Amino acid sequence: MALRHAVLAALLDEELSGYQLAKSFDLGVANFWHALPQQLYAELAKLEADGLVAGREVVQESRPNKRLFKVTDEGLAELERFAAASAKPSMLRDDLAVKVQSSDLVDTAPVIAQLRERAEFARAKIELFESLLLKFRRGLGEEEFLQGGERIGPYLTCLGGLVFEQGYLEWCERIAGILEARKGGVAV
């Protein structure tokens, strides 16, 4: 039951519709919390029923109308409680690692290909994160921003995403190299 807290955290900076939330989730919160649009819509409805977010209808001319949600005081209090309670251990689920684990008993060619693909993906994410970080600090130096900026939460988690992707990228490339080298030496 912590999707709700991820949603609250995502709504702290701006009022968003379910649809926008689903988009922005991808480029921010999704680094440490994965959810599908359907879940987000459902969670927003529950949060509203519980009074933790407030929705308002926005009538649009050239698009379908939408409902924007913002965090209420009660929602903020709930986040406060959540932050003070002890955190569950982080949990990772990674198909690719399962394949690497089996790689001595299984054809490595597709695994190597997927490692290379994943490395590409990581490279793209890293670029994205770096440009996001730049945008967050609006011309300020990092030190300066981190000391004086008034909203650094998203910056800090973006840094986390960056560290994660950099580590993953390194790992993918190293593992792909190792498996490649063994393919040459050992009979397939």
Next chain:
Amino acid sequence: MALRHAVLAALLDEELSGYQLAKSFDLGVANFWHALPQQLYAELAKLEADGLVAGREVVQESRPNKRLFKVTDEGLAELERFAAASAKPSMLRDDLAVKVQSSDLVDTAPVIAQLRERAEFARAKIELFESLLLKFRRGLGEEEFLQGGERIGPYLTCLGGLVFEQGYLEWCERIAGILEARKGGVAV
């Protein structure tokens, strides 16, 4: 539906009971796949019904009897198919990052404490991984082992776990430091 593949991958090296699997999951596969014992028992039953693992009863004197499972040829074929199919993107879920994301609007003291705790945990994991890696390569140098060893899958995923925890540790310490510094400057 990939818990089954994680279980198959975990059973590749040794025949294990559900209970042993649950233990060994913690110290190996759990780095990239989290599951509770109840799930593992249930999954083993399903895998056996599908013929992907074979169980055999082992009568014990000084302990309750147990059922050991090993991967069948069909199970290996299933893993082969899985490895060749395209992998789902890895998915991470991290309470602590949600708290960091909210940290400008929420009391940071408990968040800092949890970051420090998590850093300690990461340090312990790193030590564990390093000793595991040593054990895996049985006295060989890393290069030598990675080129010539006959079973390197678990070594490679352990390397991944190590990279992840090192990155996480760095992040925790850095973020804790930043939040601590701000606590001094900004009114609480």
Next chain:
DNA sequence: TAGGAATAGTCAGATTCTTGAGTATCATGG
């Protein structure tokens, strides 16, 4: 000699997540 930890599981129920489809409007490109 009682109590707790470790071994070795099982079961039910609730919650959460995923899959897949469906609705409706407007803008854009060919």
Next chain:
DNA sequence: CCATGATACTCAAGAATCTGACTATTCCTA
């Protein structure tokens, strides 16, 4: 002028996961 894609959502069924309790035996310790 028609197809595609973006905006903005909704619904339902089924799979997976989590919570929490429960059974039984044996070993070790205080």
